[in-house]
Amino acid sequence: MVSRLTIWGLFLMVTTGLLGAEGPRSREDAAAAEKPDYVIQALDLLRVQVFQEDDLTREVRVSQEYRIVLPLIGTIDVRGKTVSQLQATIRELFDRDFLVNPQVNVFVIEYAQRSVNVLGSVNTPGAVMFPQEQGLTLLDAIARVGGFSRLADRRKIKLTRKVDGRTASYIINADEIIEGSSKDSWPLLQDDVIFVPERIL
Numbered sequence: 001m002v003s004r005l006t007i008w009g010l011f012l013m014v015t016t017g018l019l020g021a022e023g024p025r026s027r028e029d030a031a032a033a034e035k036p037d038y039v040i041q042a043l044d045l046l047r048v049q050v051f052q053e054d055d056l057t058r059e060v061r062v063s064q065e066y067r068i069v070l071p072l073i074g075t076i077d078v079r080g081k082t083v084s085q086l087q088a089t090i091r092e093l094f095d096r097d098f099l100v101n102p103q104v105n106v107f108v109i110e111y112a113q114r115s116v117n118v119l120g121s122v123n124t125p126g127a128v129m130f131p132q133e134q135g136l137t138l139l140d141a142i143a144r145v146g147g148f149s150r151l152a153d154r155r156k157i158k159l160t161r162k163v164d165g166r167t168a169s170y171i172i173n174a175d176e177i178i179e180g181s182s183k184d185s186w187p188l189l190q191d192d193v194i195f196v197p198e199r200i201l
Contacts, residue, residue, distance in 0.1 A: 037082045038133050041190070042066055043112035048090060051103035056094075059109065072098050083108065108133065116188050118145045120196035121152035130188075138186035139177060141194060153199040154178075159186065160193040 040046070042064050050056040060068040066079035073093040078086055087106045094102040114130040123146030130136045138159065148154055154174040161168055176182035188194075 037084065038108065039080065039082055039135070040066075040078045040086060040108070041112045041114060044108055045110035046086075047107045047109050049105045049107075050094065050099070051105075053099065053102070062112075114190045116141055116190075116192040116194060118142060118194045118196070120194075121149040121198045122196050123147055123149055130190075136188045138172060138188060138194060139174065141188060142174070142196070148174075148196060149198075151198045151201075153197045156197055158195040158197070160195070161189055162191065 044062045047059050069075050083106050087104050091104040111132040115127045119125045128141045128144045157172045159170045
Protein backbone atom coordinates (compact mmCIF):
# COMPACT_ATOMS: atom_id res chain seq x y z
CA MET A 1 0.00 0.00 0.00
CA VAL A 2 1.40 3.43 -0.99
CA SER A 3 1.37 5.95 1.83
CA ARG A 4 0.07 9.47 1.47
CA LEU A 5 3.59 10.75 2.22
CA THR A 6 5.00 8.80 -0.73
CA ILE A 7 2.29 10.12 -3.06
CA TRP A 8 2.93 13.67 -1.86
CA GLY A 9 6.67 13.24 -2.43
CA LEU A 10 6.10 12.03 -6.00
CA PHE A 11 3.75 14.96 -6.60
CA LEU A 12 6.44 17.41 -5.48
CA MET A 13 9.03 15.76 -7.73
CA VAL A 14 6.76 16.03 -10.75
CA THR A 15 5.75 19.64 -10.10
CA THR A 16 9.32 20.75 -9.52
CA GLY A 17 10.56 18.99 -12.66
CA LEU A 18 12.80 16.47 -10.87
CA LEU A 19 10.78 13.55 -12.19
CA GLY A 20 10.01 13.48 -15.90
CA ALA A 21 8.89 10.96 -18.44
CA GLU A 22 12.28 9.24 -18.28
CA GLY A 23 12.48 9.10 -14.46
CA PRO A 24 14.54 11.13 -11.96
CA ARG A 25 17.30 13.28 -13.41
CA SER A 26 20.72 13.72 -11.86
CA ARG A 27 21.63 17.00 -10.21
CA GLU A 28 23.98 17.69 -13.11
CA ASP A 29 21.21 17.19 -15.67
CA ALA A 30 18.83 19.40 -13.71
CA ALA A 31 21.44 22.15 -13.39
CA ALA A 32 22.25 22.03 -17.09
CA ALA A 33 18.58 22.16 -18.03
CA GLU A 34 18.17 25.26 -15.88
CA LYS A 35 21.30 26.93 -17.30
CA PRO A 36 20.77 26.96 -21.09
CA ASP A 37 22.92 30.10 -21.40
CA TYR A 38 25.95 28.64 -19.63
CA VAL A 39 28.96 29.21 -21.90
CA ILE A 40 30.76 25.92 -22.52
CA GLN A 41 34.37 25.78 -21.35
CA ALA A 42 37.39 23.71 -22.33
CA LEU A 43 37.48 20.36 -20.46
CA ASP A 44 33.76 20.42 -19.61
CA LEU A 45 32.23 16.94 -19.92
CA LEU A 46 29.05 16.97 -22.02
CA ARG A 47 26.31 14.44 -22.61
CA VAL A 48 24.73 14.76 -26.06
CA GLN A 49 21.44 12.89 -26.45
CA VAL A 50 19.41 12.44 -29.63
CA PHE A 51 15.84 11.34 -28.96
CA GLN A 52 15.15 7.75 -30.14
CA GLU A 53 18.71 7.49 -31.51
CA ASP A 54 20.53 5.80 -28.62
CA ASP A 55 23.51 4.87 -30.80
CA LEU A 56 24.20 8.58 -31.31
CA THR A 57 24.23 9.45 -27.59
CA ARG A 58 27.71 10.34 -26.42
CA GLU A 59 29.61 11.70 -23.43
CA VAL A 60 32.36 13.94 -24.80
CA ARG A 61 35.06 16.01 -23.17
CA VAL A 62 35.61 19.46 -24.67
CA SER A 63 39.21 19.70 -25.85
CA GLN A 64 41.63 22.49 -24.92
CA GLU A 65 40.93 23.83 -28.42
CA TYR A 66 37.17 23.95 -27.63
CA ARG A 67 36.21 21.10 -29.95
CA ILE A 68 34.09 17.98 -29.62
CA VAL A 69 33.65 15.05 -32.03
CA LEU A 70 30.26 13.38 -32.61
CA PRO A 71 29.26 10.43 -34.83
CA LEU A 72 28.20 11.23 -38.39
CA ILE A 73 28.75 15.00 -38.08
CA GLY A 74 32.39 14.97 -36.96
CA THR A 75 34.19 17.86 -35.26
CA ILE A 76 32.29 20.85 -33.85
CA ASP A 77 33.87 24.08 -32.61
CA VAL A 78 32.09 25.01 -29.35
CA ARG A 79 34.14 28.10 -28.46
CA GLY A 80 31.87 30.83 -27.12
CA LYS A 81 28.72 28.72 -27.50
CA THR A 82 26.08 28.37 -24.81
CA VAL A 83 24.40 25.06 -24.08
CA SER A 84 21.29 26.12 -26.03
CA GLN A 85 23.38 27.35 -28.98
CA LEU A 86 25.28 24.06 -29.13
CA GLN A 87 21.99 22.12 -29.06
CA ALA A 88 20.78 24.17 -32.03
CA THR A 89 24.04 23.62 -33.93
CA ILE A 90 24.00 19.86 -33.42
CA ARG A 91 20.32 19.68 -34.35
CA GLU A 92 21.00 21.59 -37.58
CA LEU A 93 23.97 19.37 -38.52
CA PHE A 94 22.05 16.13 -37.99
CA ASP A 95 18.99 17.53 -39.78
CA ARG A 96 21.02 18.62 -42.79
CA ASP A 97 22.05 15.16 -44.01
CA PHE A 98 21.15 12.39 -41.57
CA LEU A 99 17.95 12.75 -39.52
CA VAL A 100 14.52 14.30 -39.96
CA ASN A 101 13.71 16.91 -37.30
CA PRO A 102 16.04 15.46 -34.64
CA GLN A 103 15.43 16.29 -30.98
CA VAL A 104 18.80 17.05 -29.35
CA ASN A 105 19.61 17.69 -25.70
CA VAL A 106 22.99 18.75 -24.33
CA PHE A 107 23.81 18.48 -20.62
CA VAL A 108 26.96 19.52 -18.77
CA ILE A 109 27.62 16.56 -16.49
CA GLU A 110 31.01 17.73 -15.21
CA TYR A 111 32.20 21.32 -15.10
CA ALA A 112 35.88 22.02 -15.72
CA GLN A 113 37.65 23.57 -12.76
CA ARG A 114 38.66 27.14 -13.48
CA SER A 115 40.53 29.63 -11.34
CA VAL A 116 42.08 33.09 -11.36
CA ASN A 117 44.73 34.62 -9.10
CA VAL A 118 44.13 37.80 -7.12
CA LEU A 119 47.31 39.42 -5.79
CA GLY A 120 48.47 42.65 -4.18
CA SER A 121 46.49 44.89 -1.84
CA VAL A 122 43.61 42.59 -0.98
CA ASN A 123 42.91 41.02 2.39
CA THR A 124 43.64 37.37 1.55
CA PRO A 125 45.53 37.13 -1.78
CA GLY A 126 45.38 33.83 -3.63
CA ALA A 127 43.53 31.67 -6.13
CA VAL A 128 39.79 32.02 -6.64
CA MET A 129 37.72 29.21 -8.13
CA PHE A 130 34.88 29.95 -10.52
CA PRO A 131 31.46 28.92 -9.19
CA GLN A 132 30.22 25.92 -11.19
CA GLU A 133 27.98 26.75 -14.16
CA GLN A 134 28.55 30.47 -13.57
CA GLY A 135 30.89 33.23 -14.61
CA LEU A 136 33.08 35.39 -12.40
CA THR A 137 33.67 39.13 -12.66
CA LEU A 138 36.61 41.21 -11.48
CA LEU A 139 34.76 42.56 -8.42
CA ASP A 140 33.36 39.10 -7.61
CA ALA A 141 36.89 37.68 -7.51
CA ILE A 142 38.16 40.51 -5.29
CA ALA A 143 35.22 40.04 -2.94
CA ARG A 144 36.09 36.34 -2.63
CA VAL A 145 39.55 37.20 -1.30
CA GLY A 146 38.15 39.48 1.40
CA GLY A 147 37.96 42.69 -0.60
CA PHE A 148 40.41 45.55 -1.01
CA SER A 149 42.91 46.29 1.74
CA ARG A 150 42.99 49.72 3.39
CA LEU A 151 45.83 50.89 1.12
CA ALA A 152 44.50 49.52 -2.18
CA ASP A 153 44.51 51.76 -5.24
CA ARG A 154 41.18 50.74 -6.74
CA ARG A 155 41.66 53.00 -9.79
CA LYS A 156 44.69 51.16 -11.19
CA ILE A 157 43.95 47.45 -11.02
CA LYS A 158 46.02 45.43 -13.47
CA LEU A 159 44.41 42.46 -15.23
CA THR A 160 46.74 40.13 -17.16
CA ARG A 161 45.43 37.38 -19.44
CA LYS A 162 46.31 35.24 -22.44
CA VAL A 163 44.65 36.35 -25.68
CA ASP A 164 45.28 34.21 -28.78
CA GLY A 165 48.53 32.92 -27.30
CA ARG A 166 49.79 36.36 -26.31
CA THR A 167 49.85 38.09 -22.94
CA ALA A 168 47.65 41.17 -22.70
CA SER A 169 47.41 43.63 -19.80
CA TYR A 170 44.62 46.06 -18.91
CA ILE A 171 44.42 48.83 -16.31
CA ILE A 172 40.95 48.95 -14.76
CA ASN A 173 39.31 51.57 -12.55
CA ALA A 174 37.19 49.56 -10.09
CA ASP A 175 35.61 52.76 -8.70
CA GLU A 176 33.96 53.32 -12.08
CA ILE A 177 32.50 49.80 -12.01
CA ILE A 178 31.25 50.29 -8.44
CA GLU A 179 29.70 53.66 -9.28
CA GLY A 180 28.07 52.28 -12.43
CA SER A 181 29.83 54.69 -14.80
CA SER A 182 31.62 51.78 -16.52
CA LYS A 183 29.53 49.52 -18.74
CA ASP A 184 32.10 46.70 -18.55
CA SER A 185 32.02 44.48 -15.45
CA TRP A 186 35.11 42.64 -16.74
CA PRO A 187 34.07 38.97 -16.83
CA LEU A 188 37.12 36.85 -16.07
CA LEU A 189 38.71 34.01 -18.03
CA GLN A 190 40.59 30.93 -16.89
CA ASP A 191 44.05 31.76 -15.46
CA ASP A 192 43.55 35.54 -15.41
CA VAL A 193 45.81 37.37 -12.92
CA ILE A 194 44.49 40.39 -11.03
CA PHE A 195 46.98 42.68 -9.27
CA VAL A 196 45.75 45.43 -6.95
CA PRO A 197 48.52 48.00 -6.28
CA GLU A 198 48.93 50.14 -3.19
CA ARG A 199 48.14 53.83 -3.23
CA ILE A 200 51.11 56.18 -3.28
CA LEU A 201 50.81 58.19 -0.08
